[in-house]
Amino acid sequence: MGYTAVHAEWGRLDASLEDLGCGRSWADVHRVGGLELACPECRGRVFARLSSHRARHFYHQVRPETCALANESPEHHLLKLELATAARAAGFRAELEVSSATRNWRADVLVFDQQDRPFMALEAQLSPMTAQDAALRSRPEKLYGTGPDNLWALSAAQQAVTELKTGCTTGTIAKKDMDQLGGSVRWFNDHNPEVKALPVMMHPSRVSDAKATAVPGMRVVTPELFKKLKEAVTSYAAALASSPDRWANEQAVREQLAYHKLTGDRFFTTYAEPVRPL
Numbered sequence: 001m002g003y004t005a006v007h008a009e010w011g012r013l014d015a016s017l018e019d020l021g022c023g024r025s026w027a028d029v030h031r032v033g034g035l036e037l038a039c040p041e042c043r044g045r046v047f048a049r050l051s052s053h054r055a056r057h058f059y060h061q062v063r064p065e066t067c068a069l070a071n072e073s074p075e076h077h078l079l080k081l082e083l084a085t086a087a088r089a090a091g092f093r094a095e096l097e098v099s100s101a102t103r104n105w106r107a108d109v110l111v112f113d114q115q116d117r118p119f120m121a122l123e124a125q126l127s128p129m130t131a132q133d134a135a136l137r138s139r140p141e142k143l144y145g146t147g148p149d150n151l152w153a154l155s156a157a158q159q160a161v162t163e164l165k166t167g168c169t170t171g172t173i174a175k176k177d178m179d180q181l182g183g184s185v186r187w188f189n190d191h192n193p194e195v196k197a198l199p200v201m202m203h204p205s206r207v208s209d210a211k212a213t214a215v216p217g218m219r220v221v222t223p224e225l226f227k228k229l230k231e232a233v234t235s236y237a238a239a240l241a242s243s244p245d246r247w248a249n250e251q252a253v254r255e256q257l258a259y260h261k262l263t264g265d266r267f268f269t270t271y272a273e274p275v276r277p278l
C-alpha cells in the first residue's frame with residue numbers, strides 16, 4: 001500500500017491531498033475502468049482503494065516482494081499519513097513517499113521550507129532499531145548532501161541542531177568538528193530563519209580544542225550525561241508501564257516527562273552541558 005502513484009499525463013498523485021496534488025479528484029481515479037496508474041517505487045500497476053478506516057490509498061495489482069511500498073505494514077502506512085498531516089497542520093508543504101532521483105534513499109514524508117526547498121525528512125519507525133540506524137536515517141546530510149546529522153523540534157520556536165561525534169577518540173573537540181556544527185547551524189538558520197537553533201554535539205569530551213572556536217550557545221552530550229539520559233528514559237517507560245492504560249493517560253505522561261526532565265525546555269539543559277575551553 002502507498003499514498004502515491006504515477007499517471008503518464010497527470011504526473012505524481014498523492015491520495016492524502018484533496019486534489020491528489022495534481023488538480024484531480026478521487027473520483028477521477030477510484031473505480032475508473034482502464035485507468036493506468038503505476039507505483040512510484042517498482043512501477044507495477046496500482047489501483048485506488050479505500051481502506052477499512054476509509055483512508056485513500058493505492059494498492060498493487062500483484063504485490064511484488066521487492067517493492068518497499070507494497071510491503072509496508074498497515075500501522076506504518078497510517079503513521080506516515082499522521083506525519084504528513086501534522087507537518088501540513090503546522091503550515092508546511094509535505095510530500096509523501098519521496099525518492100531521490102538516483103533512488104538511493106526514500107523519505108516517508110519530505111517537508112519543504114518557505115522557499116520550497118527540501119527541509120526535513122520524517123520517518124515512521126515502528127520496528128526495533130539501533131541508535132546507529134537511527135542516526136543514519138535521520139540525516140539531512142544524507143538527503144541533501146549538506147546540513148546537520150539530526151534536527152529535533154523542542155518547541156515551536158526552537159530546534160536542536162545535532163552533530164553526532166560519538167566515534168571520536170580525541171580528548172578534546174577538534175576544530176573540524178566544531179566548524180561542522182557551526183556550518184549546520186548556518187544551514188538551519190538559512191532554511192528556517194523564524195526558529196532558533198540550539199547547537200548540540202554528542203562527543204566523548206566537552207572540552208574544546210585550543211584551535212577550535214565554540215559555537216555560541218552550544219551544549220555537549222557527554223557519555224556520562226548520555227548514561228543519565230538512558231536511565232531517565234528507562235524509568236520514564238517503567239513508570240508508565242507500571243499499570244495498564246497509564247500510557248493512554250495524557251496527564252500521567254505529562255507528569256512523567258516533567259519529572260524525568262524529558263520535556264523540550266529541560267532536555268538539553270539536563271542531559272547536555274556547556275562546552276569548556278581547554
Ligand SMILES: [Zn+2]
Nearest residue numbers: 039041042067
Ligand atoms: Zn510498488
